[in-house]
Amino acid sequence: MPGEIMLVHIVAWKYKAETGEEIRKEHRSKLRALPDQISDIISFDVGADILKLDRSYDTGLVARYSDRAAFDSYTVHPAHRAVAGMGKEIAENVVSVDFIIE
Secondary structure (H helix, E strand, O other), rough: OOOEEEEEEEEEEEEOOOHHHHHHHHHHHHHHHHHHHHOEEEEEEEOOOOOOOOOOOOEEEEEEOOOHHHHHHHHOOOOHHHHEEEEEEEEEEEEEEEEEOO
């Protein structure tokens, strides 16, 4: 939509070697459930890596919010905090980038 400003939030998880496939699927499932629980999300896509390159991470997320206030509301929401905690426990590394687009 022309002139509309959005905050884009991108996160990628590289899971620990001992994190099994069922736990990985559970993590992605819990991430995918967030839009039904948090109204501030405009769009939310989650997926498992398909290329399996040396540089690849295992799971990625791309989300959009109307502005910084909506993103901040998402960040402190209990449902987000729970799945973020799970991600920290099962991941070897987590990276993110957040930016504004018009």
